[in-house]
Amino acid sequence: MSEIDPMGPVQQAQPWSVDRVGIVGMGLIGGSIALDLTKQGTVVQALVHREVTAERARSRGLAQFVSTDPRCLQDCDLVILALPLESLLAPDQNLLMALPELAVVTDVGSVKAEVLQVWQDLHPRFVGSHPMAGTAEAGVDAGVTGLFCGRPWVSTPVAETDRSALEVIRQLALRLGSHWLIADAARHDQAVALISHLPVIVSAALLRAVGEERDPAVLDLAKRLASSGFADTSRVGAGNPALGTAMASRNTQAVLRALASYRWSLEQLEESILQGHWDQLEQELERTHRLRPHFLSE
């Protein structure tokens, strides 16, 4: 997969050629994109699976048009596949047939290599996207305005990616207030494994370890004494189980690589403690103390 120069010609601003945006899925991401675009005056055509979802999306005013019929996408210049990874990777045949050949098509999936592998052959103007934003909510009631404002929007074009299609996605990201980033899909997947998927496993393992405590008096005391440090470190390990599983199952190699690096890192700290090398432990903790601010750009 070739890397695209982020300073290349696609960075030049161009007028947006999009009249009608189709959004497939009205969950947190789809609904939030729909709300922002609708507010900006773009015509949004939403496609959902069930009529009850369509009704709820209409009553929330997420989009001008909401339908359960894939043919509703026929006049769209841009179609955003805001589907769960599982549906995105095994797309419905009716959906595929309904995608206009000239439309730009993008997704919002949190892993990119496997998505590209599937979608590169499915549509000539597909561009991989990962808008990095979220809340703890899900479903048709989750969408909010301004979700993407100030957040990164990573796109993962390949050498064959249609440059005008990529520009349409860049304009979309900028219209939603996102920071536009271009990355190689494999590197994107490794980076999100490290900063998003690995923390879920690390944090879940902490909860498991404490939950496995055999002495009921210690466990009871642990529950009473746990405070903000434990609350913060255990937060993402107690998140949406289906989402955590999807991350691991769809980004398996990158997550395993991140876990191997983590295990090695943990073992070195453990070794300092086992050997009583307190100066070394303190130096390591000074290093992590200095390192963290580099990851807090927000």
Place this chain on the structure above:
Amino acid sequence: MSEIDPMGPVQQAQPWSVDRVGIVGMGLIGGSIALDLTKQGTVVQALVHREVTAERARSRGLAQFVSTDPRCLQDCDLVILALPLESLLAPDQNLLMALPELAVVTDVGSVKAEVLQVWQDLHPRFVGSHPMAGTAEAGVDAGVTGLFCGRPWVSTPVAETDRSALEVIRQLALRLGSHWLIADAARHDQAVALISHLPVIVSAALLRAVGEERDPAVLDLAKRLASSGFADTSRVGAGNPALGTAMASRNTQAVLRALASYRWSLEQLEESILQGHWDQLEQELERTHRLRPHFLSE
């Protein structure tokens, strides 16, 4: 170490027989206790090491009297040793000689077994305490009012502990608004290893693992994409390096036991991913999802 029945006679409220409280050390904990007691009208005699600290403590109004001379403790009914663990475990001879034999003496250390081992023989009315409260600040400017309000105050008496001394400490904890808890010292140390010391190592190992990424493009992307999940999971691993080291060096056996349990727990999650046992992984994440609220009593 015998367990004390928390519903036993020491739970009965009694009038506080304390006229003058000595506090050794005016850091975050000592200064905060001094502020609250002073506000309540208790006479507080503070002992600090350096004259510059004494001046700052006076100008902040932390206590009525601030001295660098240990003899200032002579009229105190209660002396609180608000010292770093290292100083607490190797106490100054002048301090020891200055402690009135009839005074109740307590500490505020975050580990208890080793503190008891040292102090049980040093003073007849010693009671081990661990007020579980803190901020990220340290030093003579760190003390704040209300720091202990609503927070646990664990005391770790042994069979030989003077019951009237224990009652004095219980009254102190209640006056500061703390939840009073009694625990066996070894169990206390195991519980704080699990919910306080283990998270520091787990979180530091995450920062180390990400920092060790060899591909500069991945590392750069990780820095740009890291968001609240990474920020929360990495927070305690980037805390005060000296404090993290002191926890590990003073609670070594409990921390190593917690780490062994953690490693096992992590390996099981890793094994599910390696084997592609996604149902099992999802079940584990459902368990951690249900488990976490039990540790959020605040």
